[in-house]
Amino acid sequence: MATAPRFQFTEGTPQYRTYKLIGYGILLLLVLVVAFAYNDTGSITLFDNDYKVSITRVTKAISFIIAILGLQVVAGFTGQLSLGQGFFFGVGAYLSAWLVSDHNWPWLLTLVVIIPTCFIFGMAFGIPALRIKGLYLALVTLGLAAILPSLILLDKLEPYTAGAAGKQTDSDLVPPGWLPLDGIVDALHKLPLVGSYFGDGDGLSSREEQRVWTFFIMTIVAVVCFKMVGNLIKSRPGRAIRAVRDNETSAAVNGIGLAYHKTMSFGVASALGGVGGMVYVAELGIASPGDFTQLLSILFIVGLVVGGVGTLSGAVIGGLVIAFVPDWASSTQNFPGVPERWLQGPTGGLILGLMLIVLTFVLPGGIVAGVRRLRARFVRVNPARPPLLTTGDPTTNALADSATVDAASVND
């Protein structure tokens, strides 16, 4: 760090608030662009390949993002490597599919059933985790993830799960009449220069409207999940689980109940997995047993590691990566210098596997760590001094610095 960063902000100052606002503004703008520019199947063409960036895929990514967020809680912040997230994702998916298609529940109401069910299941699975540690826990949870497809295919459950054919659902996520989605997209279409990217000028078909609405609803669900997990991490239980991750023995010595915090974090993670499953089915319209194998759980781990273990924003990047990379890889039909034969089949799995290996070598903190390192060259955020310690005594100030840097690093 030879040169000082170009921009410096101190937490709590108006400039810092502006900086944050600009950040959130860009995010919001991205959400709106995705919603209105890609509500039909938009695509980018490169080397004669069509890379689809439609909004349905982004909604699918949101479902993965929520599941990986859960994994961040249990694996990233509590340090319990769980390969069973796919199990809870599947349970959530099937529960919501069953309630929506057989009992005509609205999608969001199914969360009332999914969250407690997955929470209790997850807590039950946290109990073995009290005795089983590290690698062994990974083994048991991988086994858990592997049995879900055969559970779904059980004859006794056939009336509820529809067996191998998959459980079909009808989406009832119809936008309310007062929302002028049509008007918005037409207004955007009239914008100079960029207007042609937004729709074709004749408003939205009802199918497109439904897609946009599903995307909005699920984005809000995701934002609520992020806000809650963010608060959890910054609060007392959050500090407790991070202490468990960093050193179990010293956490226990300091009076943190290991059993309570581990089972709770498993519960929270599993509940988020279930929510992700609901989003997945709401977008896809069908839950089929082949989607919820142990491979899915491993993909969640890929998302966790690629995004960055122990960061909330890592979940977003990880979810986008595991939703888009396999799709894009399979739509790559020709690439300069690579024989066509090598572009067919599960190329996405290969890329994700290699990504996992390469990132562990070159960027163990995931993409988020890389972005932060890059950002640190331009922007530095100085933590605000806690009011009690600003007496001018250099030693207490140094202490205050080291304490708040840690808090700032989990902030985003």
Added chain:
Amino acid sequence: MELFINRIFDGLSNGATYALIAMALVMIFKATTLINFAQGEFAMFGGFIAYVLATERGVPMWGAVVLAMVISALLAAGIERTLIRPFDPADHLPLVIITLGLFLAINAVAGIVWRFDPRAFPELFPSGNAASIGGANLSWYTIFTLLTVLVVAGALTLLLNKTKIGLAFRAVSSNLESSELVGIKVGPTLQFGWAIAAAVGTLAVAVFVATPVRQIEPNVMITGLIFAVSAAALGGLDSLGGAIVGGLAIGLVQSIVVPYVGVPSELSLLAAVVVLMLVLLFKPSGLFGTPAVERV
């Protein structure tokens, strides 16, 4: 009664494969207390190499299997050198992530190269039945798979107890730091463990699919790994003999307990997971393993 004995035979021949993969897992766990999640995929890949050599290159069947064992051992040694050794063996998280990455990558490479349609594997053993016990048929396949397990276990025991590199391997498994201090090259010794494990795994898959009942395809070992892991945990993750007992026991649980308890056959995997969980909860060192002592 006839059905019961038939189920025992089925269980033993399935169990033999689990025992072989479990032995491969044990070889790596003994030295580094790491579980190679990609072990099943290594084995599947080795099986495909044997398949290609035998059916497309015209190598005699057993020659193809031996050659595939050597090739997969070399590949595993290369992987150990480039992807595993740079990491601190005591820090498991990056290593587990690397093996998961290998799991995805190897499965995908096999899917790209050989596609997902199942192919018949040439038979390795004489077909037909050797004997009839109480009306149940004991096939040559069952006898030979069990023999293979015994031969492999015997060969590994000899290798570990009678050769210099075996001695080094045992020293490294017993205490990594001390063996480094007495001049053992730890890296190449662990590499040797990985190579042996891959060779044993290749043999396991070749034997597993060398019957008309089964075929080889890239996903052949995806659930097999979980059976093998629970076999290895049951026998004790650092005991080769335990791996055999565990493997056969899991095979028997799958073919006897599951049908008699009335659980649908799809749930035999659940039985393996339950065994795994119970063992880890109540006797984490397994039947024959050394209890782990944790120092704080």
